[in-house]
Amino acid sequence: METIPSILEERLKAAVEDPGPTPLSITSASDSRFGDYQSNAAMLLAKLRKSNPRLVAQQILDRLQVADICSSVEIAGAGFLNFRLREDWLQERVSQMKADPRLGVPSPLRPLGMVIDFSSPNVAKPMHVGHIRSTILGDSLARIAAFIGHNVVRDNHIGDWGTQFGMLLLGWKTILDRSALEQDPLLEMERIYKNVSARCRDDIAVLEKARHELVLLQTGDPENLLLWKEMIRLSQSQFDTIYGRLGVRFDVTLGESFYNERLKPVVEELKASRIARESDGAICVFSDGSHSQEEDVFLIKDKDGWRDNPAIVLKSDGAANYMTTDLATLQYRIETWHPDEIVYVTDGRQQLHFRQMFSIFRRWKPEAAATVRLSHVWFGSILGDDGRPFKTRSGETVRLADLLDEAEERSFAQVSERNPALPEAERREIARIIGIGAVKYADLLPHRQGDYMFSWERMLSFQGNTAPYLQNAYVRIRSIFRKLAEAGEAGEAWTPGAPLRLENGAEIALGKRLLEFGEVLPQVLQDHRPNTLANYLYELANTFHAFYEACPVLKSEGDQRASRLELCDVSARMLKTGLGLLGIEVPEKM
RNA sequence: GCACCCGUAGCUCAACUGGAUAGAGCAUCUGACUACGAAUCAGAAGGUUUCAAGUUCGAAUCUUGACGGGUGCACCA
Known part of the structure; x- marks a missing residue:
């Protein structure tokens, strides 16, 4: 399914004389009073042509043909074009999306091959809180890429070799x-x-x-x-x-040891092609002078001026290091999977390493480097409530197993308090889903580049932008269908597929919100930022709750009831799918 | 010293990558449960986006400088 912005963009292009290479951006309106979607294309074009933005907007408007989609298009402010959608068209779009197993997410022009390198624990060391972000972020990106339709290789590059x-x-x-x-x-x-x-x-x-x-x-x-x-x-x-x-x-x-055989040849090739040379007994890569000093990752400035900041590919004792391994690994991945993109999910402290590694690779294999996107998807640290790196009370590193245990325990206490009547096994299972989900959601919600403060209270809260809040929205919907099923024995069974009728404001708002999923998801992958998806799901849950308060479902009748049940059903599917893409499960009760 | 990241409401965080009146949650205050799950919703209050200049129709976002914080800088990964 095409997204609304891409449909509007096509129409806009057709209406602009000589649109040029500039993308004509269409975004959802920043304020609903302006309409549903907005474009600043006229302002951008006016700047290029050195003419009046409102005049350019008027010229576009004169030729724009969107009567089948929009009830109105207006020029506003400095030259914005504001689009208001026709309600019958909107209703039709939501119906299509509802029938779409991809929930409105457009297919990629071409499925990409992606290798995602994440988690990467070390042998003989317990997994600790430092591994959680890479693991959760990488897993989520892999799920999203696969859902969109790309071919994903999930690669765990474990540390199984070394001193x-x-x-x-x-x-x-x-x-x-x-x-x-x-x-x-x-x-x-x-x-x-x-x-x-x-x-x-x-x-x-x-x-x-x-x-x-x-x-x-x-x-x-x-x-x-x-x-x-x-x-x-x-x-x-x-x-x-x-x-x-x-x-x-x-x-x-594939652990580091897997690449042992390939290390020496890598070093030999780098030496032979004069990319690397001997220095102080080690084999190093130095600047080739192709960048300005500030941008050169092989130079660094100290009080005496610019000096070399080489990358070592073979230590003076003759042993390889992680730069060598990473280069050999990169070579192997390209030979084996011919990917379009390789994503490395690690913490931000390794930025210099990856910039040097990518730079060496571009010099070493220019043809291959031209066809593969190398992305270092880095993230900040997890801090305790004292603003220092997250530790146990006694100052030890927090083991991941203990962290997950505590999440489930805390969640179990809450579930038991809320729902003491449920059998313990069921409470345990609900607590597992909520506890693990809360940890994951808290990790994915903040912008990944930047530290965040770990807080049990906040992540397990039922209010605000948390996993339990989103899970609860799903549970409320499921509860409606449970009630319906009970009534079904009296002959009131739900038959899916009834036509939608978006009549009042809350229904229309929910319909529009549901359609945004297809716009959000590709962007999430493009930027490698699942927090955008998390924020979308929060807004979806919010919009659903408003609908839920305003529109009785089971108490309504006839076509309206059938239509509202459809809205509930697709909202539940969307929440479950969206949370699933973050690696978070949903319970049926909680 | 140099590079990268960050500085937004009392606190924790957003902001569709330069768009219109900077948004949420917590905490504070007000209102809604004989109720499809109140683990919810509706509302109030809270801001010179660290500071100062610049770029332009328009800046939290870009540029420069200052201040404050985090991280990394030759044989650990």
Whole structure:
């Protein structure tokens, strides 16, 4: 289904003499008194042509043919064109959208291949609150891209290689507590890692031993390889538990170790093509002078002036680092999936790394770089209510499993208070849906570039822009249909598909709101910003509640009743679908 | 020092990427339950968008400068 702005834009283009390359933007009206949609095209054109905006608007208006769509088009203010939709046309649009399984979301011109790299936990470390944003944001973007019609590869690039394994292996062989490992493998692995790592700092002999273990692993020592695989297995089972609770899945899980064979050739190619060279024993990429100093990611300024800020692709000890791995991974992804876009979902601190990585890639593989969009979708930190990074009361990192437990516990207490009569198992299930949903929604709602303050009270509140509020809107609708089904036994069954009649203000407002879904969703993906979708759903729930208060459904009669039931049904579907795209479930009761 | 991000109502956050009178929730105040779920709705009050200049029909948004905060800057990822 085409969106209303794109239909109006076509009409507008036809009415403009020599529209040029400038897009004629149509947006929904900023104030309903101005109409339903507005365009500032006349003002933009007037600026280009150095003429009067209102005059240009009048010229457009004289040739504009929208009588089948609009009841009025007016020139207002500095030269705005304000469109008011015909109510019969609007009603027809909502009916079409209702019958559309895509709920009015336009099909892409061409389905894109997208690789989304997100979550990326480390082996042998518990997943903690630092992983939550990448996991939830990446999952949501993947769901949205797939719904729109793109081909998505969800790739979990886990940290299963590197210097930490020397310490882990040494710890495993010397201080491992078997029973602790059985009880909580991640906790025990974390303990031995911290223990050895601390001793390495003070004692060069321990450090040497750890390095030796790492060399053994890297040269294929059977025992170390076996232990390493065991660590991965134990970690993966913990990841699976968390991902199961979050409802997150991956198409491929390829750890850093998977790219080992490709690292040396990458470095060789970069050296051969003179992109990288030796410096202080390491192989580095320096500026090629193709950018201004301020924009050059390989330069940095200090008090003595501009100096090199190279990216290291091979350390002086001959080992590769994450830049090398990321380049090899990028090469692999392009060879394997030929994607149109690769999305990296990580925190904002890695901006420089990705800018350097993308820059090296453009120099290394210019043809490939020209056909793939590389997007670093970065996000800010989660803060505690003290404005400092979110920690437990004792100052520890918050483990993700504990966070989810607490969300469900708090939610369970609320559900039990509201609905003590429900069986416990049902209350547990509702609490799970609300608790997990609240955490996800609180994470997706703020603009991703920027820190946000974590607050149980706010995210679990029933009022305001929260998951429970949205879920409640859905539950209220379902309750209507439950009532109807009970009555159905007396011969009042609901038959879907009745014609819509948008008669009063609240019905019309709801209809317009429902149509906006198709406008919002492509933009969400374009900007990689699910918070836009979250805000839309909040407004939808708001508009629905206003309709619900103003328009009795079950107490109305005949065609009106049938029409209102249709509006309820499509609103419920929209809420469920929209929340589903954020990875949030809805309960039937709460 | 340089780069990136941020500074919006008492608090927590939006603002369709330069549009018309900057919007929500919490907290405060007023009103609506013998009621399709009040976990809701209707309303009031709350703003020099940190400050100062500039760009133009028009700025929270762009430019420059100042002030304040976060993050990153050569072998950890």
